[in-house]
Amino acid sequence: xxxxxxxxxxxxxxxxxxxxxxxxxxxxxxxxxxxxxxxxxxxxxxxxxxxxxxxxxxxxxxxxxxxxxxxxxxxxxxxxxxxxxxxxxxxxxxxxxxxxxxxxxxxxxxxxxx
Amino acid sequence: xxxxxxxxxxxxxxxxxxxxxxxxxxxxxxxxxxxxxxxxxxxxxxxxxxxxxxxxxxxxxxxxxxxxxxxxxxxxxxxxxxxxxxxxxxxxxxxxxxxxxxxxxxxxxxxxxxx
Numbered sequence: 001x002x003x004x005x006x007x008x009x010x011x012x013x014x015x016x017x018x019x020x021x022x023x024x025x026x027x028x029x030x031x032x033x034x035x036x037x038x039x040x041x042x043x044x045x046x047x048x049x050x051x052x053x054x055x056x057x058x059x060x061x062x063x064x065x066x067x068x069x070x071x072x073x074x075x076x077x078x079x080x081x082x083x084x085x086x087x088x089x090x091x092x093x094x095x096x097x098x099x100x101x102x103x104x105x106x107x108x109x110x111x112x113x114x
Numbered sequence: 115x116x117x118x119x120x121x122x123x124x125x126x127x128x129x130x131x132x133x134x135x136x137x138x139x140x141x142x143x144x145x146x147x148x149x150x151x152x153x154x155x156x157x158x159x160x161x162x163x164x165x166x167x168x169x170x171x172x173x174x175x176x177x178x179x180x181x182x183x184x185x186x187x188x189x190x191x192x193x194x195x196x197x198x199x200x201x202x203x204x205x206x207x208x209x210x211x212x213x214x215x216x217x218x219x220x221x222x223x224x225x226x227x228x229x
Contacts, residue, residue, distance in 0.1 A: 009154065032214040043118075043204055043220030044157075051214075090156060094214035100164060101147065101172060102213050106156040 002027045002093045004105035012111040019063075019078040021108045023091030026072065033074040034092040034102065035065055044090060050074065061085070086112045116141045118221035120205050126227045127195055135190045135224050137205030145208045146188040147172070147218070148180065150201040157204065163188055164211040195228045202226075 007022040025031055032051050036044040048059025055067040061084075065076045074091060091105040118139045127133055139146065147162040149172075159172030163182040177199055179191040188207075192199060205221040206213075 006156075036218075041223075043206075043222055044218070045220070046217040049217075094212070100170070100212060101159055101162055102218070103159075103173075104149075104157040106154060 002031065002095050002103045004091050004093050004103055006089075006091050006105035006108050008108055009106060010109045010111070012113060013081045014113050015083055016080050019076070019081045019085065019110065021076040021089050021091075021110065023065075023074045023076065023105060024072055025074060025091070025093045027093055027095050029095050032094040033065075033067060034094070035059065035063070035074075035076050036090045036092060036104075038088045038090065038107075040087070047076070047089070081110075081112045083112050083114065086110055116219070118205055118207055118219050120203075120221040120224050122224060123222065124225050126229065128229050129196055130194050133192050133195060133226075135192075135203060135205075135226070137188045137190065137221060138186050139188075139205075139207040139219070140186065141207065141209070141219065142185065143207035143209050143219075144185075144211045145213055145218075146182065147206045147213070148178070148188070148190050149204045149206065150174065151204060151223075152201050160190070160203075195226075197228050200226060200228050 003026045005024045034049045035047040038044045050057045050067045058064045092102040148160040149157040161180040163169045203224045206218040208218045209216040
């Protein structure tokens with residue numbers, strides 16, 4: 001069975017600082033990995049996804065994530081935080097192309113301080 | 115505008131009173147799903163559907179029912195709601211039968227309180 005663990009339910013950074021949100025996964029087959037973002041009072045939106053190929057994936061709003069198979073990780077980063085990045089971020093995994101559903105992590109609330 | 119709509123957005127009800135939360139998408143998507151979001155637990159899948167007349171249980175199906183009689187609609191039914199079903203509910207859809215291929219589009223959410 002697939003699972004996702006997000007380390008740190010709350011992360012706080014200063015505006016302009018590096019953003020690092022951690023995600024580790026478990027999957028019995030090569031996974032497809034996703035990061036979704038939820039702004040206040042809204043549904044989730046896709047930030048980026050990894051399927052196959054290049055392990056460094058770029059997404060919207062300057063975010064990127066790197067798939068590291070040896071570490072079973074898919075951490076999300078952004079070099080310089082902006083106030084508008086304040087939101088909740090969810091990592092999710094699907095068991096390859098045949099996966100019929102996504103399993104989401106617990107979420108990480110990102111706060112950006114001026 | 116391509117979107118997933120849910121109704122109602124907010125609902126307060128009492129234990130045991132049957133309710134239905136509707137979900138509709140206008141993108142001709144194959145896959146639809148219901149999630150509940152609770153603090154510290156993230157999103158947990160309740161039910162999903164890969165096609166019309168095909169539904170399957172997710173991680174937390176107890177106390178819920180769904181149907182997929184039409185491609186665009188995927189209502190969530192609580193036959194006898196209980197306080198532990200107080201939560202924020204999201205409907206989502208994606209183009210292909212597997213959400214691994216394509217982005218899932220989420221509705222705005224329904225906040226349900228069961229007294």
